[in-house]
C-alpha cells in the first residue's frame with residue numbers, strides 16, 4: 657500500500673485556461689435527497705460547486721428545492737420523480753446515492769441510462785440498495801465510496817476482514833465493472849486499477865454526519881474538471897483535499913463541519929494550481 661501524499665494535488669489541480677467557459681469544467685448531476693435526507697444532496701452540491709464543477713444540477717425531492725436555492729443559487733434543481741434518462745445522458749459526471757433512501761426505482765433508471773464514457777459515483781443509500789437487490793453495476797467509469805458497513809454489505813467482506821487488502825482486491829475483481837474503491841475510515845484506502853493508496857491525514861474531528869456526502873461532492877467536482885488527466889488521480893486528489901482542509905481547520909477547532917470544508921475549497925485549491 658502506498659501513502660497518499662500532498663504531491664497528488666500539484667499533479668491534478670491545474671491553473672484554468674484563459675479561454676475556458678463553464679462547459680470546460682464539466683456537468684455534474686447529483687441524484688439523491690429524499691425528504692428525510694435533503695441535507696445530503698445540499699452537502700454534495702456545496703462540495704461540487706466549491707470544488708469548481710462547471711455546472712451542477714441536483715435531482716431530488718421537490719421539498720428540497722427552496723433549501724438548495726437558498727444555500728447555493730449556483731446549483732439547478734429538478735424533480736427526481738420525473739423522467740431522468742435524458743437528463744442523465746446530458747451530464748459528464750453522475751453522483752448518485754447520498755440520502756437516496758429506499759428509491760430503488762431511481763437507482764435502476766439511472767444505472768440503465770448511463771453510458772461507458774460517463775463517470776458514475778455511487779455513495780450512501782445507493783450502495784445499500786445495490787447490495788440488498790443484487791444489482792449489476794452501471795457500465796461506466798465507476799467510483800464507489802462506501803464506509804465500512806456499506807462495503808461489508810456490497811462486497812460480503814466483513815469489517816474485520818477489510819483489514820486485509822487482498823479481500824478487498826478480490827471483491828473488486830468480482831464486480832461486473834472494475835471500480836475505483838474509496839473505502840472510508842480513519843485512514844481511508846483507495847483501490848485504483850493500478851495501486852492501493854492509504855490516506856495518512858484526517859482525524860476524529862471529521863466524525864460527523866455529512867462528511868462522506870461532502871467527500872462524494874468533492875470527488876464529483878474533481879472528476880468533472882480533472883478527469884482527462886486520470887480519473888484515479890482526480891479521485892485521489894479529492895480524498896486528500898477533503899482531509900487536508902479538515903486538518904487545517906482542526907488546528908483551531910474541536911470539530912470540522914462538512915459545510916466548512918466545502919467553503920474552504922476555493923482558497924485551498926488555489927495554493928496548488930499550477
Ligand SMILES: NC(=O)C1=CN([C@@H]2O[C@H](COP(=O)(O)OP(=O)(O)OC[C@H]3O[C@@H](n4cnc5c(N)ncnc54)[C@H](OP(=O)(O)O)[C@@H]3O)[C@@H](O)[C@H]2O)[C@@H](O)CC1
Nearest residue numbers: 693694695696753754755756780781803804805865866869
Ligand atoms: N444530513 C443528511 O441528510 C444526512 C444523510 N445521510 C445519508 O443517510 C443515508 C444512510 O447513511 P448512514 O451511513 O447514516 O446509514 P447506514 O448505511 O445504515 O450505515 C450506518 C450503520 O453502519 C454501521 N457502521 C459500521 N461501521 C461504520 C462506519 N465506519 N461508518 C459509518 N457507519 C458504520 C453503523 O453502526 P452504529 O453507528 O450503529 O454503531 C450503522 O449501523 C445515506 O444515504 C447517507 O448519505 C448521512 O450522510 C447523514 C447526514
Ligand SMILES: Nc1ncnc2c1ncn2[C@@H]1O[C@H](COP(=O)(O)OP(=O)(O)O)[C@@H](O)[C@H]1O
Nearest residue numbers: 803840841842858859860863865866867868869
Ligand atoms: N476518525 C476519523 N478519522 C478520519 N476520517 C474520519 C473519521 N471518522 C470519519 N471520517 C471520515 O468521514 C467520512 C464519513 O463518511 P460517511 O460515513 O459516508 O458519512 P455521511 O454518510 O454521514 O456523510 C469519511 O470520509 C471518513 O473517512
Ligand SMILES: [Mg+2]
Nearest residue numbers: 780803868869
Ligand atoms: Mg455516507
